[in-house]
Amino acid sequence: MRVTKSDHQAELGYWVGRPFGGLGFATEAAKRIVYDQLNLENLE
Template sequence: MSMGVSQKHKRAELAYWVGQPFWGQGFATEAARRIIQFGFEDLDLNRIFAAAMTKNPGSYKIMRKIGMKEEGTFPQHVLKWGVYEDLVFYGMVKSDYLREGLLS
């Protein structure tokens, strides 16, 4: 898990990678949920976003589980192993986090 933070804009990008032996055990969801909490409550961020390749539904299902909303797809946004891949972006703003009662 990592979070790239822009203090100027009070936003951060959430990123994660989970090894295949650990898929489906809820580790990424729990860690992402805690990172979101840390970002809004401790770092006082206003926005957190994340992206995943559209062919990786496991990744963006985590984003949905932690309350992020789909914001759009960027066609052929990254070049990975010689193939252009589409990215789907998800995000959340602090007011939605508070409204959804996700505050600890």
């Protein structure tokens, strides 16, 4: 993960096991990390 707090941006990569794909786990985790924990405005 690359975070540039001064620019309010982050770049996040992740891998999800096949049985868990499409269930929204990665989306929810990314939202919580980027918006709730880091207070960033943009996710690439």
